Amino acid sequence: MLLGGSAGGHLAALVATRPNHWQDVADELAKTVPARPDALILLYPVINTSAQSSSINRYLGADASDELRRDIAPAAHVDAETPPTLIFHAADDPAVSVEDSLTFARACWKAKLPMELHVFSSGGHGKDFAYDKDIGPRWRQIVADWIQKLP
Template identity: 40%
Template sequence: MATDSGFDRRALLGLGAAAAVATPAVARAQDPSVVQLGDLWPGPPPGGERVTVEEQVVLRTPGGDPNDTAFVHVRKPWLMMRRPERPNGAAVLMIPGGGYQRVAVGKAGGGIDAWFARQGITAFVMDYRLPADGWAAGPDVALQDAQRAIRLIRARAPEFGLDPARVAVAGFSAGGHVAARLATRFATDSYAPLDAADRLPTRPLAAALFYPVITLTAPYAHGGSLKNLLGPAPTDAARRAISAEQDIPADAPPTFIAAAADDKVVPMENSLLMFQALRAKGIASELHVFEAGGHGLGVSGQAGPMPSAELLSLFLKRHGLFA
């Protein structure tokens, strides 16, 4: 169970077993602090002319919590908001994981967005499209959705009482790769502008990466993400082109990174590579590698306390997420 000082370990887990299509008869009552903001795009997302897959919502655990879902073959990515009781004007865009095979997210909210809300930070959780489904942008399709999402948050900031300059990003597992690319590829628009929101900047004020996929190069690439992003036989050049530790800009945002040394899914060397790349460019950054915790480390792991949430809170205070 989550507490005010930490994350729920299961809520942090970015990968899970997909089951049959989930059409639960009984679901948790919608928390009034959770608001569905609707689709990211004003019409069909860009580059979908050859997309023929059908979107599905699946249970991550057969017979499990009907709100513990994943979205597969995403056609219409969306954005959800968790409103704090006492908002401080800052916001975070949360990007869940799923190995680029699915997006492990539910519309009812979860432990992590609730934790951010308890800190006074308005949390936005996004769904995103997947590169193996035929989108014209290929491996950049999730980046398109992330850039669109942070622009929408900034466009609607006055409506929600937010400071558009104080928007961070937090990514988990493969979502950490999306978040890292959002934090380092903001100088390049990944899609043609569609409306006034697309004139807004995409650089987050700060980034937080939890057990992230970072590199697509050998020997530390996460195999599932690599295959889903680039197919079965990618070139070394293609691998480097979408590796988040490559070509870090000098004005990348301050970045917090947390991983466990015993992660059997995404090698923790991904986190080390990102930290080293940021440090080489003089970017304010912080890395925490815990002895145990596996993939999805939270405040408690197999070997006892892991105060990653408290450390993140201190980091965000230093970098402007608290008034």
């Protein structure tokens, strides 16, 4: 199982959808242990890699090529092997648009994959979301319940 939030959510989604893309051929462990997680939990993930994504532009620069942007776009690489996914986002997130989570969810739904999306009306981003007195306990209980249902 792999969990990631914000930029870490982007990385987690990328590992889940392109597990061998950046594999080091000299890595002995990678030859015996699959990189793709068996389940994925994303918290307010950065998914949009377009030129309009301020999050991605901070990392790549605004002049990054379209080819690179496609290469690191997790939703573009969702396939039948993408693991069951649970996504959380707050609609009032000031840092990452809820559209990012919707983009990944739509790709999973289109591929008919097990995917669950929870969008809270408030909760912000990062620490605000995780420790909000109402949302914090709710999303953690949803995670616990979801894990119990995994095969």
